[in-house]
Amino acid sequence: MLPPIIPGTAARAHANVQQGNFSTVELYHLRTFVMVANEGNLTRAAERLYTSQPAVSAHVKALERELEVTLFRRTPKGMQLTPGGRILREKAKRVLGAAGDLVAEAKSMRGKVVGISRIGVNTDGDFLRLSLFLTSLSSHHPHLALQFIQDVSGNILEDILHGTLDSGFFFGRFPEEEIEAMDLAEIGFVIAGPATWKDRVVGADWETVASLPWVFPVSENPYSQIFDQLFSEQVNQPNRVAYSSSEAAINALVKAGAGLSLIREDEAIAMQERGEVVIWNHTSYPMTLRFGYLSSRSREPLIMALRQGAQESWPRAAGRNAHQAC
Numbered sequence: 001m002l003p004p005i006i007p008g009t010a011a012r013a014h015a016n017v018q019q020g021n022f023s024t025v026e027l028y029h030l031r032t033f034v035m036v037a038n039e040g041n042l043t044r045a046a047e048r049l050y051t052s053q054p055a056v057s058a059h060v061k062a063l064e065r066e067l068e069v070t071l072f073r074r075t076p077k078g079m080q081l082t083p084g085g086r087i088l089r090e091k092a093k094r095v096l097g098a099a100g101d102l103v104a105e106a107k108s109m110r111g112k113v114v115g116i117s118r119i120g121v122n123t124d125g126d127f128l129r130l131s132l133f134l135t136s137l138s139s140h141h142p143h144l145a146l147q148f149i150q151d152v153s154g155n156i157l158e159d160i161l162h163g164t165l166d167s168g169f170f171f172g173r174f175p176e177e178e179i180e181a182m183d184l185a186e187i188g189f190v191i192a193g194p195a196t197w198k199d200r201v202v203g204a205d206w207e208t209v210a211s212l213p214w215v216f217p218v219s220e221n222p223y224s225q226i227f228d229q230l231f232s233e234q235v236n237q238p239n240r241v242a243y244s245s246s247e248a249a250i251n252a253l254v255k256a257g258a259g260l261s262l263i264r265e266d267e268a269i270a271m272q273e274r275g276e277v278v279i280w281n282h283t284s285y286p287m288t289l290r291f292g293y294l295s296s297r298s299r300e301p302l303i304m305a306l307r308q309g310a311q312e313s314w315p316r317a318a319g320r321n322a323h324q325a326c
Contacts, residue, residue, distance in 0.1 A: 025066050027099055030092040032059035033071060037089045038162060040078040048162050097296065104300040113305045114143040120156030120168025121148050123247055123264070128169050132313035141305050152245045154220030160294060167293040167306045172222030174292055181292035182307065184314040188265035188284035189226060192277040194257040201260070201280050209280055210234055213241040213259035215250050223262050226285045291317075 036045040036056060046053040064071050071085035081089060121128055130148065137144055151159070153170035160168055161178060174181055191209065193201045201209060210231065216238075217223040231238050241259050244250045250261050255276045263277070265284055271277045291310040297303045311317055 025063060027096065029059050029063040029066075030095055032056055033063055034089060034092050034096065035162065036060060036072065036079050037081055037085065040080070042079060048164055050164075100297070100300075104297075104302075112143055113141040113301050115302075116145045116147055117166045117302060117306065118147045118149055118164065119306070120159060120165045120170070121150055122153045122156055122168070122170050127264075127266070129313040133309045136309040136312040137305060140308065144302075144305065152218065152221045154222065157292070160292060163294075166297075166302060167291065167310075169289065169291055170222070171287045171289055172225060174290065178295060179292045180295040180298050181290040182310055182314075182317050184289045184291055184310065184317045186286045187289050188286055189223065189262045190265050190268045190282065190284055191260055191280040192254055192263045192268045192271070193260040193280065194254060195272075195275050195278050196257060197260075198278045201278050204280070209260065210238060211236070213239045215242045215244065215253045215259045215261040216240045217250065217262075218243055218245045221245055222287060226262060226287070 032045065032049060035048055036042060039045045039048065042053050042056050042060075046056045049056065060071065067088065069084045069088065070082050071088065072079040073082055121130065125131070125148070134146060137146060149156075149159075149165060149168075153172060156165060156168040156170045157174055157179065159165040161175070169184075170181075171187070193212070197212070200212065216227060239259075242253055244253065247264065247267075251263055251267060251271070253259065254261050254263065255271065260280070262285065263271070268277060268279050272279055291307070291314075293303050293306065298307075
C-alpha cells in the first residue's frame with residue numbers, strides 16, 4: 001500500500017528530484033506522471049502515450065513508491081493531483097525539459113536531423129503544399145522521415161501541446177504562451193448549398209438562408225468560430241441536420257443535398273463550376289492558415305528544420321510569430 005501524505009514527505013521528494021537522490025526513477029515514469037496530470041484520466045493518458053492503461057497505472061505507482069509520496073487521488077471523476085503532486089509535476093516537467101535540451105544539443109553537435117517527425121495536417125495535402133514541404137526537408141535533411149497525421153485544427157494543437165506531434169498546420173487561434181506559429185496565408189471560406197437549392201439560395205437574404213438546414217463542424221474545428229459569429233444575432237437556433245469534423249465529409253454532405261455549410265473558397269468555386277453546389281452571395285470569411293510548434297522547442301534542430309520547410313513551401317508567409325486572429 002502506498003504511504004499516506006505526511007508533513008515533510010513532499011519536501012523530501014522535492015529534494016530527491018532536485019538532487020538526484022533516487023535509484024529507479026526513469027524518465028518514462030516522469031513522462032507518464034506529467035501526461036496523467038495533464039489529462040486527469042489514465043485511459044486518455046495511455047492513448048496519448050501509445051501504451052496500455054495498466055502500464056500507465058504501473059508507472060504512476062512505481063513513481064509514487066520511489067518518491068514516497070501520493071501523487072494522485074483516484075476519484076470517480078478521474079485522477080486529481082494531491083498538493084504534493086502539484087509541486088512535483090512542475091519539477092518533473094523541468095526534468096523532462098532538461099532531458100529534451102540535452103538530446104537536442106547532442107543532435108545539434110552532430111549536425112544532423114534524423115529520425116521520424118510527426119506532423120499534423122488539417123486539410124488536403126495538395127492545398128497545404130505537402131509535396132513541396134517534403135521536398136524541402138528531404139533536400140536539407142535526407143535522414144529525416146515525415147509522418148503526416150490528418151486531424152482537425154483543435155486536436156492538432158492539443159497533440160502539439162502534449163508532445164505527440166512535433167508540429168502541425170492549423171486554422172485560427174492558438175495558445176500564444178505555449179505555441180509559436182508562422183502565418184502562412186489568409187484563406188477564405190464561403191457559404192455554399194446543394195446545387196439543387198439554387199432557387200432557394202441565390203439572392204436570398206440572410207434570415208432566409210439561416211432558416212435552412214445546415215451541416216455544422218464540431219467544436220474542435222475552427223470553422224465553428226465563424227458559425228458562432230454568423231448565428232450570434234439569430235433569434236432562432238439554426239436547423240443543424242449533421243455535424244462533422246472532416247472537411248471532405250462536410251463537402252460531400254452539402255453536395256448530396258443535406259444542407260448548407262462553410263466550404264473553403266477555392267474548393268467551393270471548383271464545385272460550383274462542376275454543378276455540385278451553389279455559393280450564397282459570394283461573401284468570403286477569412287481564417288489564417290498557420291504552422292505551429294511548441295515555443296519551448298523552437299531552438300531544437302528538428303523544429304528549426306521543419307520551420308525552414310514550411311517557409312520554403314510557403315515563401316510569402318507573413319512571418320515567424322503569429323497573434324490571435326481568425
